[in-house]
């Protein structure tokens with residue numbers, strides 16, 4: 001092609017739904033030992049979450065134990081057959097659309113990164129003594145100290161909300177940079193929390209870049225960088241421990257003979273990438289991770305297809321990054337994610353907006369799941385992927401629903417009405 005990007009299939013360029021099997025995929029055993037982050041780092045992140053359990057339980061009454069996790073649901077046989085395209089399919093839902101406190105997967109990274117900052121500040125300030133419960137950080141003196149510090153983030157909405165909820169609950173000042181076309185209700189929800197919302201004329205990537213520049217030299221602030229934060233990445237990765245525990249409780253075996261296929265909506269790549277790292281560390285290649293992107297914004301697909309030499313955006317191949325899946329409207333993938341877990345991604349499936357709305361409606365009517373368009377994406381990917389890879393049918397399929405429970409009623413009703421019968 002004249003743009004010199006030769007690895008990208010014509011159907012992807014044409015904005016058609018595609019199943020792209022990653023030709024650069026490598027075995028976990030070959031890739032994991034060479035990565036900068038391994039089980040030790042993810043286990044350390046998990047231990048940090050547990051240290052914060054008493055504080056989270058104190059700040060958010062809906063968290064009985066302080067643990068922010070979602071249920072693992074088993075779809076009934078008819079819905080499972082509808083999703084997978086054949087009778088007898090085993091389909092589970094990792095219901096992060098219903099994650100407590102924030103109603104979206106981005107909490108796993110966003111809340112976690114705020115906790116990392118809070119812990120570092122508290123240790124530096126001597127507000128936590130050995131043996132203290134972290135619940136102490138909800139006391140007025142700690143809140144007053146946090147108030148002198150700003151947590152900033154660039155976001156399509158859900159990361160900003162997750163960071164905003166946690167940071168405001170601790171007393172931090174919060175500044176969220178968003179693209180002009182980010183959903184109005186997501187901006188309003190942040191303002192209601194007391195966050196400052198800064199709007200940018202360009203897309204999500206330019207909002208992130210502007211915020212990064214604005215906070216580069218601010219000793220009184222921390223910028224949560226959706227494109228390159230290791231803390232976000234490790235926070236997402238800890239989800240693998242939750243899923244492993246729930247699979248064991250549900251008596252689902254995961255091994256070479258019983259593979260687990262996990263379908264993950266992908267925006268900049270942090271959430272699906274972190275989850276993939278965690279799952280590969282725990283299960284190796286018994287887990288296959290399939291990323292799902294809108295046809296207009298397949299940023300990780302184009303980056304993986306072209307290799308890691310230089311960043312490639314969806315604009316470079318003539319796509320416009322316009323999608324109703326606002327959380328996935330990202331033109332350029334995280335190079336941290338592409339470089340870390342790229343070879344561990346089994347396939348990327350691209351889906352049309354019409355399919356998102358139809359699945360959103362079907363899952364509401366047939367299973368009572370309240371999803372936002374981005375979160376319905378993974379359902380649209382299962383059937384096409386299994387048509388191309390029928391040998392994968394026998395395993396267990398986990399659809400990761402990534403957001404939606406906190407969607408305002410009017411937004412949800414509008415989305416429901418857009419599904420095609």
Ligand SMILES: Cc1ncc(COP(=O)(O)O)c(C=O)c1O
Pocket residue numbers: 104105106156157158159265266267268269270271272326327328372374375402403404
């Ligand atoms: C609902 C929802 N699903 C999936 C994602 C994708 O996460 P990431 O951008 O880390 O790939 C997002 C991102 O904001 C989201 O809001």
